Amino acid sequence: MPRVSEAHLAARRQQILEAAWRCFSRQGFHATSMQDVFAESGLSAGAVYRYFPSKADLVRTTAEGIAGTAEDAFQELLGEDPVPRPDEALRRALVHITEHVTAGEVDRTKMALHVWSEAVRDMEIRGIVTTIADRIIGLWAELADRWREAGYLAADADSQQVARTMYGVMIGFVAQRHLLGIDTDDYLDGFSAISR
Amino acid sequence: MPRVSEAHLAARRQQILEAAWRCFSRQGFHATSMQDVFAESGLSAGAVYRYFPSKADLVRTTAEGIAGTAEDAFQELLGEDPVPRPDEALRRALVHITEHVTAGEVDRTKMALHVWSEAVRDMEIRGIVTTIADRIIGLWAELADRWREAGYLAADADSQQVARTMYGVMIGFVAQRHLLGIDTDDYLDGFSAISR
Known part of the structure; x- marks a missing residue:
């Protein structure tokens, strides 16, 4: 595996958060699933769960x-x-x-x-x-x-x-x-x- | 069909509202369906829709x-x-x-x-x-x-x-x-x- 920089981790984290905010804003919190966040962020389940387990x-x-x-x-x-x-x-x-x-x-x-x-x-x-x-x-x-x-x-x-x-x-x-x-x-x- | 009194209509209306409040309180508004309200009130879909279409x-x-x-x-x-x-x-x-x-x-x-x-x-x-x-x-x-x-x-x-x-x-x-x-x-x- 390649080494990843702190900046890369922070950017990835922010990318997931922003995808989640778009989902919550569009659908509300209750109706948003983690699957919606995977799709919106364009990342895999594993990549998202690494930063945000729930x-x-x-x-x-x-x-x-x-x-x-x-x-x-x-x-x-x-x-x-x-x-x-x-x-x-x-x-x-x-x-x-x-x-x-x-x-x-x-x-x-x-x-x-x-x-x-x-x-x-x-x-x-x-x-x-x-x-x-x-x-x-x-x-x-x-x-x-x-x-x-x-x-x-x-x-x-x-x-x-x-x-x-x-x-x-x-x-x-x-x-x-x-x-x-x-x-x-x-x-x-x-x-x-x-x-x- | 028997004639129903104003008091009966008001009581039925209140019965449905209270059932809905229990559902909303328990599950939230978004996750509550009209089917939940039928079940909670013990009334048929037709009876509930007569008072509250949505x-x-x-x-x-x-x-x-x-x-x-x-x-x-x-x-x-x-x-x-x-x-x-x-x-x-x-x-x-x-x-x-x-x-x-x-x-x-x-x-x-x-x-x-x-x-x-x-x-x-x-x-x-x-x-x-x-x-x-x-x-x-x-x-x-x-x-x-x-x-x-x-x-x-x-x-x-x-x-x-x-x-x-x-x-x-x-x-x-x-x-x-x-x-x-x-x-x-x-x-x-x-x-x-x-x-x-």
Whole structure:
């Protein structure tokens, strides 16, 4: 067997992921089989399974990629002094995520809707969803600590509760983006109007 | 054929809906066939089709029921003077909806996750989702008008934008309720802390 470079492995991995995203986007998660992914990627079963043994692995890698993108945005916000206000932080997080996650031919945020549906019944997928959600909620909670210190929240505001609500505002945006075709600025301006 | 009463027709209709909700809750929307609904309800194909010609009709009736419940809550809020503040209005709307929609053996809010997923690709389901969303967003916009008049929002706040955000906060709650097991009071307290 020829030696394969790291770059080759990464490219092959990305090729499979993109094929899976096209399948999920077209057919939904539940109706997509690994056979569909083999056909779409133009690779053999063995080649695909080497990287992704199951649909859940495809979801895990995709979800971790989205969470990593979100973390980049949050780390930048957390590194600033003074910390950006809640509405400004939401604006920058959503703009960063939509710019990075929707780059390329498939908007990966659309997968969230299929994955949430699957997570209601499939406990492996549920575990992936809750792990990623906990990471993002934890980052919102760090921001909420800073908002309280900066006086943007009341002294007795609970960071975990605020983080849950901010995560809700975020996923309410993702859902409306795909179901209603919402304008990002409209949504963010609405949040600015209602938030402290 | 014997004459059947209105009450009998309504009971039969409800029997089919509840069977469908059990199927959707167990298998998801996409994987549920009309044959599953016949089996679960214990009725013949002809009996079920008489009330619901397709899965989309089952979704439409269920979604309209949920929207009707939401409208009851909003009409009560809109009838009050002074109008309840944004966080109090959200609290009462979510408590009213969860109490009414989760009554009985199946929590119908769970269906929302399956229906959103389906709506990404199925244009008939998408039409049902957007019709119901527009009704609820319209009710939030009426409340936002009142909030602006009461001085709870800035004079230049846009009611439609605020309504989109409040709808996002609402559906962010529904998603987290089923995926993360969120506590209603935590979520509402978080919104109180972040809102004006």
